[in-house]
Amino acid sequence: MSIIDLRSDTVTKPSFEMRRAMAEAEVGDDVYQEDPTVIKLEQLAAEITGQEAALFVCSGTMGNIVSLLTHCNRGDGVILGYKSHIYVNEGGGLSALGGLVPLCVNDGDGIPKPEEVLSFCRPENVHYAPAKLLCLENTHNACGGVAISPEDFSSMVSLARNRGLSVHLDGARIFNAAIAWGVEPIVYTESVDSVQFCLSKGLGTPIGSLICGSKDYIRRARHWRKRVGGGLRQAGVIAAAGIIALRNYPDLRHDHEKAKILKDRLTSEGVKVVEVSKPTNMVYFDVESSVDEALLAEKCRQRGVLFNPTPEKIRLVTHRGVSFEDVEKAAKVIAEELCRLR
Numbered sequence: 001m002s003i004i005d006l007r008s009d010t011v012t013k014p015s016f017e018m019r020r021a022m023a024e025a026e027v028g029d030d031v032y033q034e035d036p037t038v039i040k041l042e043q044l045a046a047e048i049t050g051q052e053a054a055l056f057v058c059s060g061t062m063g064n065i066v067s068l069l070t071h072c073n074r075g076d077g078v079i080l081g082y083k084s085h086i087y088v089n090e091g092g093g094l095s096a097l098g099g100l101v102p103l104c105v106n107d108g109d110g111i112p113k114p115e116e117v118l119s120f121c122r123p124e125n126v127h128y129a130p131a132k133l134l135c136l137e138n139t140h141n142a143c144g145g146v147a148i149s150p151e152d153f154s155s156m157v158s159l160a161r162n163r164g165l166s167v168h169l170d171g172a173r174i175f176n177a178a179i180a181w182g183v184e185p186i187v188y189t190e191s192v193d194s195v196q197f198c199l200s201k202g203l204g205t206p207i208g209s210l211i212c213g214s215k216d217y218i219r220r221a222r223h224w225r226k227r228v229g230g231g232l233r234q235a236g237v238i239a240a241a242g243i244i245a246l247r248n249y250p251d252l253r254h255d256h257e258k259a260k261i262l263k264d265r266l267t268s269e270g271v272k273v274v275e276v277s278k279p280t281n282m283v284y285f286d287v288e289s290s291v292d293e294a295l296l297a298e299k300c301r302q303r304g305v306l307f308n309p310t311p312e313k314i315r316l317v318t319h320r321g322v323s324f325e326d327v328e329k330a331a332k333v334i335a336e337e338l339c340r341l342r
C-alpha cells in the first residue's frame with residue numbers, strides 16, 4: 001500500500017539532485033568559517049532576503065532561539081502571538097534558555113492585533129518587563145497556513161519600529177507566503193531586523209535553516225549559535241542541498257495547487273474545511289465533538305493516509321512527496337472514514 005503522508009512538509013526527502021550535490025560538496029570547518037559551501041549558501045540567503053549577512057543553523061527552532069537571544073537580554077519582553085510557533089511549539093525555549101518574558105497578543109488572523117502590540121509599548125517602569133522585540137510568523141502555521149499580505153505585514157513592521165521595537169520574522173515558510181501573494185520574498189524580509197527561514201520543510205532538504213540580518217547582528221548570532229551547540233564543522237555536506245532548494249523554491253506553488261484540490265474535494269464531500277483568507281500548503285478541517293480524532297486518524301492510517309490527530313482542528317499539509325492523485329485519494333478516504341464515525 002502506498003502511503004500518503006499529510007502530517008507535515010517536514011517529511012519531504014532530499015531529491016536526487018540534492019543528494020548528488022551533497023556528495024560532491026566542497027567542505028571545510030565552518031566554525032573557522034572555512035566551509036565554502038556554507039559560505040555560498042549564506043551569501044545566497046542574504047541576497048534573497050535583502051539582508052547584509054546570513055548564518056546557517058540546524059533547525060527553525062534553533063534559528064528562532066538564536067535570534068531571540070541575540071536581540072534580547074534576560075528579563076526583556078518579547079511580544080508574540082498566542083498561536084505562534086515560538087510561543088506554543090518550541091519548548092518554552094525563550095524563557096528556559098533566555099530568561100525572556102513572552103508578552104502574548106491575539107494573532108488569531110495570523111498577525112498580531114495592532115492595539116494589543118501597542119498596549120505592551122509602555123513607558124519605562126520598574127514593574128514591567130521592557131518590550132524589546134516583536135515576533136511575526138509568515139506563513140502562520142496554526143492559523144491555517146495563512147500568508148499575510150505584504151501591506152499588513154509592512155504596516156505591522158512600521159508600527160513596531162516606530163515604537164522602538166526590533167522585529168524578528170519566523171519565516172519558516174516565507175517562500176510559501178511570497179508565492180501565495182505573487183511577490184519576491186524580499187518584500188517581507190528586507191524590512192525586518194532578523195528573519196529565520198527553513199530549508200527542511202517544503203523546500204525538502206534534510207536539515208537546516210538560515211538566520212539573516214545585518215553584519216553586526218549575524219556576528220553576535222554566531223556567538224549564540226556556538227553557545228547553544230550549533231557550531232558545525234563540515235556542514236557544507238548539508239548546505240549543498242540548501243543551495244539547490246533555494247534555486248527551486250518557485251516549485252512550492254505546486255504544493256499550494258494540491259492543497260486547493262484537497263480543500264475543494266473535502267468540501268464537496270461535506271467535510272467542514274476551515275476557510276483561510278490566503279491559503280498556502282495547509283488545509284485544516286473541523287470534526288464534530290462526537291468524533292474521536294485519534295480513531296479517525298487511525299482508520300485513515302490503515303488505508304494509507306497519514307495525518308496527526310489533534311483536538312479541535314485537524315491539519316493536512318501538502319508537499320512534493322504527495323501527488324495530485326494522492327490528494328484526491330486522501331480526500332475520499334478522509335470523507336468516507338469521517339462519515340462512518342459520525
Ligand SMILES: Cc1ncc(COP(=O)(O)O)c(C=O)c1O
Nearest residue numbers: 059060061062085137141170172
Ligand atoms: C512556523 C514555524 N516556525 C518554526 C518551526 C521550527 O522548525 P524546526 O522543526 O526546523 O525546528 C516550525 C516547524 O514546523 C514552524 O512551523
